[in-house]
Amino acid sequence: MSAQIDQVSVVKKANIYFDGKCVSHTVVLADGSKKSVGVIFPSSLTFNTGAPEIMEIVGGVCKVRLDGASEWQTYGAGTEFKVAGNSKFDIETVETLEYVCHFG
Template sequence: MSTIQNVTVTKKSNVYFDGKCISHTLLLADGSQKTVGVIFPSSLTFNTGRPETMEIVSGLCRVRLANETEWKAYEDGQQFEVAANSSFEIETVDQVDYVCHFG
C-alpha cells in the first residue's frame, strides 16, 4: 500500500546522524505509532527500544542485525524485523525511503 490512512502527523521532524536520516512520527487511531522517513547515502547503526518492522518503500540497502555476521540486502517492498532492545547496521548507496512499524 502506498498510503497510510487516518493518521495524526507530528509536524517537527526527527533528525538523526547529522541529517543522514530524517523522519516524521505518525500516530494511528488505534494508538500505534510509525515513522515515515528517508535515509541518505551512509552507514549507520540504529538502537531499538521496542520491536520494529522496517519496511523499505524505495531504494536498496544492506542490513546487519545485532549478533549476526552476514549482511542481507533489502529493496522496494521488502521488510526486516528488529528485536526490542537491540540494534542494526544499515548501509545505503542511494536514498532509501522507509516506514518503521513499532511494536
C-alpha cells in the first residue's frame, strides 16, 4: 500500500457523516475514478454502500461486521477489507481511524 496517491484532484468540500464522526474528502484520479480519504472518530456506525468498496486502513484500529456476518473482524494499519455493492457494514472505533476508501 502506497503512502500517497499521486496525480489527483481534490474536491474541496468535505463529506461529513454521522454528525461529524466521519469526515472525508473525495479525490479524483486522472482516469476519472474516485476514492475518499478520511477519518472516523471513536464511535459505532453503520455504513451503506452503493458500489463495491475496499476500505484500506491507514492508521488506528477498528472492528468490522460485514452485512450478513455474525462475527466481528479486527483491522489495523496496513490492512484492508472488502464490502459488496448495495450492502452495509458496522464499524466500531475506539481511537481515530484513518482510511482510504477505494470505490468499484
